[in-house]
Amino acid sequence: MGxxxxxxMMKKATAEAELSYQIYADYFGPTPFKRIAMxxxxxxxxxxxxxELVYLPFSxxxxxxVRHQLFGFDPHGYFKVVGPHEVAHQWWGHxxxxxxxxxxxxxxxxxxxxxxxxxxxxxGNVRFKDFWNDELQLLTERNREGFRAIDVGPVTLGYxxxxxxxxxxxxxxxxxxxxxxxxxxxxxxxxxNQAGDEAFKQAMHDFVKTYHNQPAxxxxxxxxxxxxxxxxxxxxxNHRMDWFFNxxxxxxxLPTYNFTFSTGAGTQGNTLKLKITQSGVDPNFKMLVPVxxxxxxGKVTRLGAxxxxxNSSVENEVPLGNNQVKRAMINYYNDVLAITEK
Ligand SMILES: [Zn+2]
Numbered sequence: 001m002g003x004x005x006x007x008x009m010m011k012k013a014t015a016e017a018e019l020s021y022q023i024y025a026d027y028f029g030p031t032p033f034k035r036i037a038m039x040x041x042x043x044x045x046x047x048x049x050x051x052e053l054v055y056l057p058f059s060x061x062x063x064x065x066v067r068h069q070l071f072g073f074d075p076h077g078y079f080k081v082v083g084p085h086e087v088a089h090q091w092w093g094h095x096x097x098x099x100x101x102x103x104x105x106x107x108x109x110x111x112x113x114x115x116x117x118x119x120x121x122x123x124g125n126v127r128f129k130d131f132w133n134d135e136l137q138l139l140t141e142r143n144r145e146g147f148r149a150i151d152v153g154p155v156t157l158g159y160x161x162x163x164x165x166x167x168x169x170x171x172x173x174x175x176x177x178x179x180x181x182x183x184x185x186x187x188x189x190x191x192x193n194q195a196g197d198e199a200f201k202q203a204m205h206d207f208v209k210t211y212h213n214q215p216a217x218x219x220x221x222x223x224x225x226x227x228x229x230x231x232x233x234x235x236x237x238n239h240r241m242d243w244f245f246n247x248x249x250x251x252x253x254l255p256t257y258n259f260t261f262s263t264g265a266g267t268q269g270n271t272l273k274l275k276i277t278q279s280g281v282d283p284n285f286k287m288l289v290p291v292x293x294x295x296x297x298g299k300v301t302r303l304g305a306x307x308x309x310x311n312s313s314v315e316n317e318v319p320l321g322n323n324q325v326k327r328a329m330i331n332y333y334n335d336v337l338a339i340t341e342k
Pocket of ligand 1: 107108
């Protein structure tokens with residue numbers, strides 16, 4: 001293999017850190033930390049973030065080929081996001097703290113989520129969607145002990161979920177990807193075609209400002225989401241997010257979706273017929289399932305969202321006027337943590 005150098009890749013680490021900083025400041029607001037140093041450490045399997053200093057595993061700083069030869073396959077894309085993840089701890093951990101082990105999922109999960117913003121902005125939606133598929137795999141594949149992390153317990157049990165029976169890798173397989181998904185789902189629910197991420201950004205700025213230099217609890221975060229939730233998120237009509245938090249934060253729900261569509265021409269123009277089926281859930285489980293269409297020009301746009309309760313189906317016929325659609329999709333951006341049948 002010849003000699004291995006890690007200095008060439010520092011350019012990538014530095015560029016990603018700079019871009020991460022700008023994107024996170026835009027989404028979450030300022031941190032008190034005005035500079036950041038990226039350096040390498042001899043550990044190969046983790047990075048670590050300190051205020052204004054990030055340790056990267058030296059394995060992040062070798063190119064893909066060498067890394068493959070040295071360490072083998074990188075099945076969950078860990079090396080792709082360790083830099084942006086550690087930079088995000090400048091916000092999650094160093095600016096906003098966590099109160100107890102029950103709230104640690106926010107620090108790790110929000111840092112994973114932040115890394116997804118870097119991937120989307122720097123590398124595009126394909127890498128972004130690949131990332132969320134990797135996270136889903138981590139949650140739903142069985143470990144050596146035969147457990148799927150998502151079934152073992154809620155994210156609020158944190159590192160207590162590691163034990164002899166379920167395995168000592170459960171917490172890592174749970175709180176990072178699921179904590180990330182929880183924030184990703186909220187972002188996707190707050191997104192509108194008109195305003196984009198504005199409502200989500202306002203909520204996150206408020207969260208960082210309110211808990212600046214303080215520990216935040218899961219309930220603090222829930223109250224903050226309730227302050228900024230959109231009318232569409234008010235599935236219980238009581239301006240609370242209990243439905244969401246009970247299912248995904250304090251619970252272990254994982255719905256399955258099946259989706260079919262057909263297009264046709266009616267008297268009023270083109271139409272799109274949709275059928276969404278939700279299964280594998282409690283009778284009270286409810287979710288907003290977003291529907292996307294790919295237009296004739298290849299552009300993907302959000303059509304709206306359907307509310308499903310329990311194990312049930314909804315059918316709908318959407319008038320399209322003169323618009324042509326190539327195909328329709330649900331959960332196109334992995335909007336809902338779920339198994340989506342293909
Ligand atoms: Zn972390």
